[in-house]
């Protein structure tokens with residue numbers, strides 16, 4: 317049976333990891349790690365004007381066990397960094413991190429002994445969003461870049477003979 321006739325019958329073929337990546341990237345549930353002013357713009361991303369639901373990410377979870385992507389929005393002090401890392405460790409894999417704004421990305425204007433100069437010092441950051449604060453549109457752009465990154469990832473690990481899915 318040719319491809320055209322299969323499609324007419326309602327069949328399509330794909331790779332398993334392409335299917336998993338498609339599901340994951342279109343339902344990224346955020347862990348809103350709002351720590352200071354950037355968190356206001358994070359909240360604005362969910363309003364009807366910006367409508368983060370278009371990307372399947374309207375379900376903000378306040379439990380790390382139900383979250384896929386941690387959005388660190390705000391200034392991170394060394395005292396708080398331990399808590400942020402602990403919450404990240406409690407998230408199920410696969411998991412991703414967005415550093416939102418100048419403070420989360422680099423410490424911003426706070427060249428201070430008490431402020432972490434970028435959350436990538438203690439978290440594996442996937443996407444950095446620039447701005448002080450970034451507009452909600454910038455965050456949505458970062459989310460779209462993360463979706464593109466997930467599209468290229470290998471969800472299925474193994475040589476094909478013995479598949480292991482990274483599901484917890």
Ligand code: SF4
Nearest residue numbers: 353354418419448449
């Ligand atoms: S980047 Fe600017 S808006 Fe965001 S937390 Fe830092 S000072 Fe506040």
